[in-house]
Amino acid sequence: MASRPTVDSPVVPARVGYVPLLRTPGAWRFLIPAFVARLPYAMLTLGIVLLVFDTSGSYGTAGAVAAVAAVAQALVGPQTGRLADQFGQSAVLLPSVLVHAASVGALTALALGHAPVWTLFATAATAGASVPQIGAMVRARWVARFDDRPGHLSTAFAFESVTDELTFVIGPVLATAIATTLAPAAALATEAALTVVGGLVFAGQRATAPVRHPRTAGGQRVSALASPGVRLLAGSFLGVGTVFGAMQVSVTAFAKAQGLAGMSGTVYGVFAGGSMLAGVLYGMVAWRRSARTRLLASYALLVLGCSTLWAMPDLTALAAAGLGCGLAIAPTLITGYTLVETLVADGAKTEAFTWLTGAIGLGLAAGSVAAGQLIDLSGPRTGFLVPVVGAGLGLVALVTLRGLLRGSTSRGRTVASGGGGRRGSLESRRVSATLD
Template sequence: MASTVTPRPARRPEARRPGYGQLLRTPGAWTFLLPGFAARQPFGMLTLSLVLLVQHTTGSYGAAGAVAAVTGTSMALAAPLAGRLTDRYGQRAVLVPSVLAHAAAAALLLVLALSHAPLWALFAVAVPTGATVPQIGPMVRARWSVALRDSPLASTAAAFESVTDEFTFVIGPLLATALCTAVTPAAGLVAEATLTLVGGLLFAASRRTQPPVDRAAGSRGRRASALRVPGVRVLVVAFLGVGCVFGGMQVSLAAFTEAIDRPGLNGVLYGIFAAGNMLSGLACGAIAWRVAPRHRLLTGYAALALAASALWAADSVLLLAALGLVVGVCVAPVIVTGFTLVGDMVLGARTEAFTWLSGAVALGQAAAATVAGQFEDRLWDGAGFLVPMIGVLLALVTLLAARSRLHPSPDLSPRPSPVGTGSVRPVA
């Protein structure tokens, strides 16, 4: 008897996320990507440039870390306000005066440091230097939302921006270290101010891709803050811990290489940390994840805490390089996933929401630089590496205790704003 064979249904091709190459061919993208990348560098360069400059002029890592901390604190506190003003008045109206003021403040801070001005004078000028750092990352995300709207490339753009943020946090310190050690201790701050000024003005000049301003929302009254969402507050704590890694690593690596009389290795060691961070960030942005972002964040943060906890025990260049690589690999998934979650939690005022996370990194970085500098001055060589461990462990405890809040909460989110006033939702 003849048997009947039922044909198998044809297998559907798996959906693939549009690639980075296709994204970068979006019309008008390069008009804001290139200047935007240059103007983002203060987040990566400013803290370390100040640490190396002030340490050179004062001889104290404690004083250097304190000046950097004042700058970072000002940047962190001013960032959400800048985000809210941008949502209300538009990017150009906020960006042009911001970059001009930042360049002037950085120039004055440089002159004061080189002239050996008292520490209180450095603190006074560090406040406007940090407060005027432009919030370019959230602005770029908002421009992608206008350029792509409902395109499937929107998720690719969000991943690309998360990776770009990673590059900023690791390339900036590398550039600052190279300039301060190979040219002059003042070169890092000069380059940072120049990139901010030129990149910021070119970015502002690209009007065609600037998001429209929601004038009606501004006239209706005060918009609800993104910080009202409980999950956003938890993520702010998590990003404070990430900032502790950056700040603690920057100061401690500089102190370690100076203690062994090989300051040139500082750039090499930080470069290894940067390489792990960038490669991991690229992978996270390209993978179409099946695991929920909340679980990815908790797992990634636990791995980061474990890796950071071993830094203080490193007693050789090779061991420190290996541990730095592992820490770098663990940092990127946390940042990428954090931006994913905040996009899920906040329906409106996304420019402000992203500035809260960026500001938290800056604040954690500044605080860690201060404490690590004090540890290096007052305790043993390498004591500064305790700072990343402590910061990440405290943040991990908070994440575990408040993990139930890391879910989308539409009822608690601010009112949705029209496309263009916020940012696209990052997905890892």
């Protein structure tokens, strides 16, 4: 008789192909509008950089304004996720998309009118705070659908990471193309329109939304950050975010210095394309190494790839180096989301995913500001030192505190067991299949 799976001898869940996953009833009804609504996330920061630089002439100012939007998104996003867990996704999305569109419109008008910088900061903060947390909400829908089938859930997370990277392939190229052929303001107008259309249609797909978990009188609120493992993963995703932020600003500046400003979106798209390719392949493999080991390995490769960017002599070489760097992004994110899903109770799933997304946004902000300042002081090549430092610090944190991820196994089982015997058993199998 087969032995019972344990933490020390993990069971590899049967890997489910992408086609069977996409045949899930109702999947396409929320995936298509979700993609439309997620695409602007990859356009907002670059769109702000292009617009503010065009009106101010300073990469430092452009990076700072974009950073304010990213910081606001990182800080407010998890609160939005918490409200979605409590009141439902549609109730949160409807006001968010409308406020976001209005804020982007105000930011654009103020930038074109050469208003004081502090007004740009204020409107950028509102625009960032109102970014719909579509990615986290989609992942929460997959969890609600496949909570008892780890093979399906792992493939779903891989698919979501690939979707994220696809938006970062298309988004920057689209934003750059619109900004250079029409005007930078038109790029942000497109971002706002896509957010409204995609967000409202996604909000209307209520049948696939996860069950609400309203607070009861006297009940204790479940916090995703109560888990040390979640905090560690959020910190490591902060390092990944610095790679995104510094790359956007540095590639834009480097391309302009080479006299090929219109190619910046394409070069950044190659970087994101490498991540997308790695995500597709990663989701097709039934991994036998533990998720913790895979996370450390992919993060180390990310640091190694980032260390080559500053030395590239031209855009072609930079695109090739960016491709290699991007190959480590998706495996890192997929594994991180797989780990964090097991660390929190059902009433905090969306919040937990949003903390990781918010950490990326916060890192993006730090990377944008640091790279912008370095570029203004010492030229575009120095901006590529920021990803090495940011990702390097993330790797140090993961290696030093990796025991927190091992210790989270018992926590995941304890959280799940509160819902009943069958639920606890299912959670135990999922944890055993994904962690050490």
